[in-house]
Amino acid sequence: MDLNEFAAYGYFFLVVFLVVGLYSYIYHLYKNRKDATGVDYEHYSNMALHDDIDSTPVKPVSHEKEN
Amino acid sequence: MFHWLEKNPFLFAVGVFIVIAFAGLIEIVPNFAEASRPVIGTKPYSTLELAGRQVYIKNSCNACHSQLIRPFKSETDRYGHYSLSGEYAYDRPFLWGSKRTGPDLHRVGNYRTTEWHENHMKDPKSIVPTTIMPGYPWMFTTNADIDTAYAEQLTVAQFFGVPYNKPVPMKDGSTTVVKMGKSIKEARELALEEAKKVAADMKDQDVKDAVARGEIPEIVALIAYLNSLK
Amino acid sequence: MENRPLEYDYTVAKMFMLTTIILGIVGMAIGVFIAFELAFPGLNTVFGEGLAEYTNFSRLRPLHTDAVAFGFTVSGIFATWFYVGQRVLKVSMAESKFLMFIGKLQFWLYVIGVAAVVVSLFMGYTTSKEYAEFEWPIDIAIVVVWVLWGVSIFGLIGIRREKSLYISIWYYIATFLGVAMLYLFNNMEVPTMLATSPAGESAIGDWMHSVSMYAGTNDALVQWWYGHNAVAFVFTVPIIAMIYYFLPKESGQAIYSYKLSLLSFWGLMFVYLWAGGHHLLFSTVPDWMQTMGSIFSVILILPSWGSAINMLLTMKGEWQQVAASPLIKFMVLASTFYMFSTLEGPIQAIKSVNAIAHFTDWIVGHVHDGTLGWVGFMIIAALYHMAPRVFKRELYSKSLMAAQFWIQTLGIVLYFTSMWIAGITQGMMWRAHDEFGNLAYSFIDTVDVLHPYYALRGTGGLLYLAGFFIFAYNIYKTWTSNKEVDAERLNASPMGA
Numbered sequence: 018m019d020l021n022e023f024a025a026y027g028y029f030f031l032v033v034f035l036v037v038g039l040y041s042y043i044y045h046l047y048k049n050r051k052d053a054t055g056v057d058y059e060h061y062s063n064m065a066l067h068d069d070i071d072s073t074p075v076k077p078v079s080h081e082k083e084n
Numbered sequence: 085m086f087h088w089l090e091k092n093p094f095l096f097a098v099g100v101f102i103v104i105a106f107a108g109l110i111e112i113v114p115n116f117a118e119a120s121r122p123v124i125g126t127k128p129y130s131t132l133e134l135a136g137r138q139v140y141i142k143n144s145c146n147a148c149h150s151q152l153i154r155p156f157k158s159e160t161d162r163y164g165h166y167s168l169s170g171e172y173a174y175d176r177p178f179l180w181g182s183k184r185t186g187p188d189l190h191r192v193g194n195y196r197t198t199e200w201h202e203n204h205m206k207d208p209k210s211i212v213p214t215t216i217m218p219g220y221p222w223m224f225t226t227n228a229d230i231d232t233a234y235a236e237q238l239t240v241a242q243f244f245g246v247p248y249n250k251p252v253p254m255k256d257g258s259t260t261v262v263k264m265g266k267s268i269k270e271a272r273e274l275a276l277e278e279a280k281k282v283a284a285d286m287k288d289q290d291v292k293d294a295v296a297r298g299e300i301p302e303i304v305a306l307i308a309y310l311n312s313l314k
Numbered sequence: 315m316e317n318r319p320l321e322y323d324y325t326v327a328k329m330f331m332l333t334t335i336i337l338g339i340v341g342m343a344i345g346v347f348i349a350f351e352l353a354f355p356g357l358n359t360v361f362g363e364g365l366a367e368y369t370n371f372s373r374l375r376p377l378h379t380d381a382v383a384f385g386f387t388v389s390g391i392f393a394t395w396f397y398v399g400q401r402v403l404k405v406s407m408a409e410s411k412f413l414m415f416i417g418k419l420q421f422w423l424y425v426i427g428v429a430a431v432v433v434s435l436f437m438g439y440t441t442s443k444e445y446a447e448f449e450w451p452i453d454i455a456i457v458v459v460w461v462l463w464g465v466s467i468f469g470l471i472g473i474r475r476e477k478s479l480y481i482s483i484w485y486y487i488a489t490f491l492g493v494a495m496l497y498l499f500n501n502m503e504v505p506t507m508l509a510t511s512p513a514g515e516s517a518i519g520d521w522m523h524s525v526s527m528y529a530g531t532n533d534a535l536v537q538w539w540y541g542h543n544a545v546a547f548v549f550t551v552p553i554i555a556m557i558y559y560f561l562p563k564e565s566g567q568a569i570y571s572y573k574l575s576l577l578s579f580w581g582l583m584f585v586y587l588w589a590g591g592h593h594l595l596f597s598t599v600p601d602w603m604q605t606m607g608s609i610f611s612v613i614l615i616l617p618s619w620g621s622a623i624n625m626l627l628t629m630k631g632e633w634q635q636v637a638a639s640p641l642i643k644f645m646v647l648a649s650t651f652y653m654f655s656t657l658e659g660p661i662q663a664i665k666s667v668n669a670i671a672h673f674t675d676w677i678v679g680h681v682h683d684g685t686l687g688w689v690g691f692m693i694i695a696a697l698y699h700m701a702p703r704v705f706k707r708e709l710y711s712k713s714l715m716a717a718q719f720w721i722q723t724l725g726i727v728l729y730f731t732s733m734w735i736a737g738i739t740q741g742m743m744w745r746a747h748d749e750f751g752n753l754a755y756s757f758i759d760t761v762d763v764l765h766p767y768y769a770l771r772g773t774g775g776l777l778y779l780a781g782f783f784i785f786a787y788n789i790y791k792t793w794t795s796n797k798e799v800d801a802e803r804l805n806a807s808p809m810g811a
Binding site: 078 | 320
């Protein structure tokens with residue numbers, strides 16, 4: 018197996034992997050209204066609408082680990 | 085399942101990078117493996133031709149002139165045989181251009197003469213009355229940069245193995261050698277020798293005098309380059 | 315000091331707003347000038363024979379493209395990043411002295427880089443590769459500026475309060491990564507001063523000179539992989555980042571479908587990079603690459619329209635805002651032009667169409683649909699939205715904005731219609747044969763016929779430039795007015811008459 022052939026197999030599997038990844042992501046978005054943390058995807062639009070420095074974040078960063 | 089992608093900026097960035105780097109990997113890398121081999125009859129540029137090519141680039145001639153003949157009857161009728169990959173083997177950078185405001189130049193050496201270029205570069209309207217190309221009269225008084233052309237020859241010979249001072253096969257079965265100087269002095273002499281041949285066909289007395297003095301105006305180098313495009 | 319409530323700090327955003335406007339004027343003015351040079355060649359020597367070397371079309375053309383792409387557009391990207399980035403991450407630049415320093419350093423290095431580019435291109439230092447004309451020392455400076463921007467992006471993300479990354483941030487990150495990759499690979503070059511002659515001499519000739527690492531067809535492949543995707547990651551991706559923030563914010567409407575925005579993002583990332591081959595149809599690159607470039611260009615319509623439709627539908631039920639606000643007009647027309655040029659592009663990438671269109675003015679027209687209509691309008695809208703908030707002043711004049719909108723729209727329409735006709739006319743004339751099978755037209759016939767279209771195109775460009783001057787004036791008057799308002803918490807930007 019020369020380098021070209023090796024590369025070809027590599028590419029083939031990478032293509033399959035990426036295509037499966039993309040389509041399952043599409044399916045995931047189609048199926049689920051909320052993401053894993055329980056936030057409705059559409060609520061993320063509020064990140065732009067309520068973006069003052071003192072607005073409540075949609076999903077705040079937790080600083081518990083640092084304390 | 086896709087949560088990591090949406091929340092973790094680092095993993096997200098890695099994901100984006102894989103996706104966008106992938107196409108380049110497939111499209112570009114394999115072609116490099118079979119790096120373009122020169123077709124028979126293609127030889128490296130001489131010092132003077134390379135200096136002329138630098139003049140061509142310096143003035144962005146490629147903004148208006150392509151060097152790529154596509155395989156259509158209308159193009160081969162107008163410009164000659166369609167372009168082959170191997171003909172560009174010594175072109176760094178490539179000069180295909182993306183816009184044909186003026187005609188293609190890939191084989192201009194086949195159908196234009198030194199004298200034609202001389203008149204045309206000085207005042208294009210004297211040859212083509214309605215042309216929109218501007219004149220380049222300063223090329224007759226500015227000297228070409230032979231040293232940098234020589235440095236470029238050395239670079240491509242050292243880093244990319246371009247065959248200077250080595251036999252190169254020609255179409256008729258013979259071989260030819262493109263000489264490159266061993267020192268700056270020799271390179272300048274070689275360039276001047278070639279420049280004299282070009283200047284012999286030119287009419288402009290100032291250019292002739294300059295070459296006789298040992299100088300090489302840009303126009304001489306540019307014409308040497310244009311004549312080499314065949 | 316801690317008594318003051320925390321506020322967003324727009325210092326760096328303001329700096330880049332200034333360069334956006336200045337370099338926009340420079341780039342567009344050069345563009346108008348060289349457009350008229352094609353229509354009236356006498357202009358090449360209008361500043362005298364002595365200066366002709368610096369004022370003729372060929373020397374100025376790279377200056378035009380680079381000034382609008384890397385001057386106007388990239389400044390606009392930076393300006394909006396230093397505004398949007400803070401806001402959607404809910405963290406202020408004032409909170410980190412380090413990021414503030416990096417931001418300012420990035421700005422000043424960028425200014426130095428721009429100055430070096432302008433001087434070197436005027437002098438004729440160019441690598442000839444389109445949109446990558448800069449010689450190696452400037453390339454290095456650009457890489458440094460870009461890395462500093464990366465530090466800003468990821469630094470700000472590192473101290474954010476909002477855990478999730480808004481879709482605009484996704485697009486900014488993609489811009490950063492995409493341009494970094496493309497720029498590095500396309501600009502691989504060997505400075506000629508590294509070579510040594512057999513006689514032992516080194517550092518010969520001009521130090522500002524280099525040789526491309528790639529030769530001929532390979533060089534063309536890398537260049538158009540870069541050239542096409544520079545359009546992706548400078549003229550598309552970051553502009554989508556802007557519209558996903560500014561349109562919802564200005565109109566007060568949530569994005570029509572946030573999920574669709576995520577999907578279009580990945581779709582665009584997957585497909586865009588494959589399409590570069592369409593610049594090299596019928597050239598000497600392998601056939602399969604040409605075909606792939608063609609096919610993927612057509613597929614590219616899907617993610618592009620996904621974003622554009624999402625933007626237009628965001629205005630669903632709120633179309634009275636489009637009528638009422640010139641600012642929203644700019645953004646809605648921008649997304650319309652985005653749809654338009656992402657349809658036109660794939661059409662041109664079809665092989666049989668490309669056979670006619672390639673090398674003609676139709677391509678130039680296509681680029682300008684996108685840049686004038688989509689990129690230009692979106693950046694103008696973004697700056698209009700930012701101005702009242704960063705200067706804390708009311709926008710100087712709504713009627714000037716409306717006038718600008720219509721003048722520039724007319725300019726774009728003149729531009730692309732004339733270039734369509736010019737391109738198709740020339741493409742058809744090049745290939746015309748008479749009844750004996752000889753070429754019907756000499757090359758100069760196909761140039762002569764273009765004169766009226768070139769004049770019309772120049773006029774279109776002039777109108778757009780005039781509109782841009784109105785824009786600059788409006789922003790200047792906003793900046794210097796004494797009508798203070800606190801617009802930060804508003805959606806619709808406050809505008810004076």
